[in-house]
Amino acid sequence: MAEIVKQILAKPIQxxxxxxxxxxxxSSFKQECAELKSKTEKLVALLRQAARASSDLYERPTRRIIDDTEQVLDKALSLVLKCRANGLMKRVFTIIPAAAFRKMSSQLANSIGDVSWLLRVSASRVDRDDEYLGLPPIAANEPILCLIWEQIAILYTGSLDNRSDAAASLVSLARDNDRYGKLIIEEGGVGPLLKLLKEGKSEGQENAARAIGLLGKDPESVEHMIHAGVCTVFAKILKEAPMKVQAMTAWAVSELAANYPKCQDLFAQHNIIRLLVSHLAFETIQEHSKYAIASNKATTIHAVVMANSNSATVKVAVEDHRTPILHPLGNQSPNQMHNVVTNTMAMNGAKLPQKLSNNHVRSNSQGNFKQFHQPQQSGANMKGREQEDPATKSYMKAMAARALWHLAKGNPSICRSITESRALLCFAVLLEKGTDDVQFNSAMALMEITAVAERDTDLRRSAFKPNSHACKLVVDQLLKIIEKADSELLIPCIKAIGNLARTFRATETRMIAPLVKLLDEREAEVSKEAAIALTKFACTDNYLHLDHSKAIIGAGGAKHLIQLVYFGEQIVQLSALVLLCYIALHVPDSEELAQAEVLTVLEWASKQSYMTQDETIDTLLQEAKSRLELYQSRGSRGFP
Incomplete structure (x- = not known):
């Protein structure tokens, strides 16, 4: 850097x-030339001072200011050389307006101001006693650029407190205007922000993480940060930093992943998925006081005694930690099932109560719990986390869930990593007990994970098996929210249930009635999503489409769909029509459909141009009409 700056300064000094x-x-205009000489001497003295301090100079404004200064000196040399003309004829034909000297004098004064500002802005805050620098003449056309230069220079040379303030200033600039964010990146702000994130005090680290998240507004910006090493720094922070800093870093991860999905795998390669899940699991999954666990020094579990809510006693004897632990789950409530899962996880780690084990709990094909002993891996820093205030812990979970939501979107490998960890169980618990932000981000994460599982057969079969206890708990919580139908979680939960449509057995129909009820919802968006979710149950691609179609009819879906097709908003009409067509196609001999005169509805719909302009919908509509005409041609005169 110092050598580059010296090379830049060499020509203007010459x-x-x-x-x-x-x-x-x-030989002419001697007084004017003397004035230009005086200012040039002041300027060259500053340039030589800059050359001596080249290692401290901030490169971006140095290049800009020295380039301008070089152009000014080149013009000054041309002007002064004209004044050396010898002979009468040369002097007569060399006409130099007086205004040329005034203009050149002003330009040299501006260059003196620019170089002087460059030296001050590149000095440490201690050396310049925190004086207000003002704006250099070069800032006349773009004052924000010089403000950005000043703050980035402080990030390079200031104390930790001053660097924190500079990062906060960049946060304000990036938040106000996307173009300012671009300038911060172009002027070299990412490197010192990452350095502050690694080395700063807690407040400075927070400001740096927030600035990085705000700067990642587009793929190009995020890619620049990836090359600058943001993944490595984020992984270090999520493992070791104070919880507030970790929470802000998790938010920054979510922003970068949302704006540049190609970086998802790079974050995963740096173990950020595991670190985020660790934060999600902290104090979410823990041992229950009703369980007593006894173990010897070899960690062999001799007995586990559990008193259930019905005062029945269940004894489980285990001679070896690799032996399956059988539990009579019976008709346990979700909370009881959660207690069983979390306690089983706790038994496999020789840790004191309230400490988390990194061992995973999975279920075998019979639905019994089986423990898999795994080597302990270093996760997020646990030291001091218990003493954090509840608001900070909640914010950490909210941001971890938000980051997992954006990292999981459209990415099968990351979704597989998430579902193979404790995350599904955590999401189920947080949907029930988390604060508003935690619940919403958990619901959105589940929506994205199930959306990938809908398209990825292997993921769907491994993560959302019908006998998976984590899956059961997730479905239970999703259904509770759908049944209440009174929160902002409703739409992501509807979508998540729809995405899982192909995972339910024929006897698992409890989600149909709540979804059918939502077809009568006043909010068009809710009715639309309910119709789309039910379509995933009733469509031909679903192996159990016949059973699900009958269940929709049995729950009173036909009358709601007819109302939506006739009178719903246009965004709802098409979704309702598609669902009605699938039901008519699969259950054409239904008496309920005949009594509701569904054939008449489909004939009306086939005459509406906006409903048939989609070729796929038009084809489905014609097939459904044909099936109904075959079975219910007498529907208008009464069905026997």
């Missing part, structure tokens, strides 16, 4: 010396 020498040799 030009300044030439101007001084030419001014001494001037």
């Amino acid at each position: 030009l300044a010396d030439q101007v001084t020498k030419a001014a001494d040799e001037a």
